[in-house]
Amino acid sequence: MSNKEKKKLTPVQQQYQSFSKAREPQRPVLFNCVKAFLVGGAICALGQGVSDFFIWNFDFTEKTVGNPTVAVMILLSVILTSLGVYDHIAQFAGAGTAIPVTGFANSMASAAIEHRSEGFVLGVGGNMFKLAGSVIVFGVFAAFLVALIKTTLTLLGGS
Numbered sequence: 001m002s003n004k005e006k007k008k009l010t011p012v013q014q015q016y017q018s019f020s021k022a023r024e025p026q027r028p029v030l031f032n033c034v035k036a037f038l039v040g041g042a043i044c045a046l047g048q049g050v051s052d053f054f055i056w057n058f059d060f061t062e063k064t065v066g067n068p069t070v071a072v073m074i075l076l077s078v079i080l081t082s083l084g085v086y087d088h089i090a091q092f093a094g095a096g097t098a099i100p101v102t103g104f105a106n107s108m109a110s111a112a113i114e115h116r117s118e119g120f121v122l123g124v125g126g127n128m129f130k131l132a133g134s135v136i137v138f139g140v141f142a143a144f145l146v147a148l149i150k151t152t153l154t155l156l157g158g159s
Contacts, residue, residue, distance in 0.1 A: 032094055039093030043102055047073050070101055077105035082113060107131050 009017065051069040054060045060068065080086040086106050090097040097103055111131055115123040129136070 035092065036094050036096030039089065039096035040099055041096075043097070043099050046076075047101075073101050074105040077102040078109040081106045081109040104132060104135060107135075 047069060050072050051065050054065045054068050055062070058068075077086060080089070086097070086102075087110075090106070097106070108128055108131075112124045112128045115127040117123060118127070
């Protein structure tokens with residue numbers, strides 16, 4: 001709480017704020033960061049393993065291996081979400097599971113699973129994009145800006 005907000009509190013409220021702050025358990029920030037780093041790294045290493053598998057076994061190139069790798073990672077994330085495993089991993093790792101592809105697939109699948117009892121159109125279709133809608137909008141907008149910058153640089157004589 002900022003000092004400006006503390007000044008608006010009564011003396012009893014200020015005393016309670018200091019009392020509760022003294023008894024609040026300390027968060028293990030460094031340990032949480034290490035867990036997030038390790039789990040996020042493991043997810044990325046798994047993605048790299050899938051990518052290497054496609055390159056070695058199916059004659060993909062580094063340029064063409066991206067789409068099947070992303071599809072497999074999304075599929076794995078949705079399967080783990082539907083089995084309830086991804087939630088346990090996310091509970092343990094926190095932000096480490098927010099890797100864009102798997103975290104986005106988890107948010108979409110969990111919303112669809114949660115609202116499936118309301119029907120496919122109004123339940124699943126209507127509620128699945130509430131959480132993910134902003135991600136889609138900002139992703140499309142960012143892609144538009146990058147394409148605009150690239151096109152402008154190309155027109156100005158860049159390579």
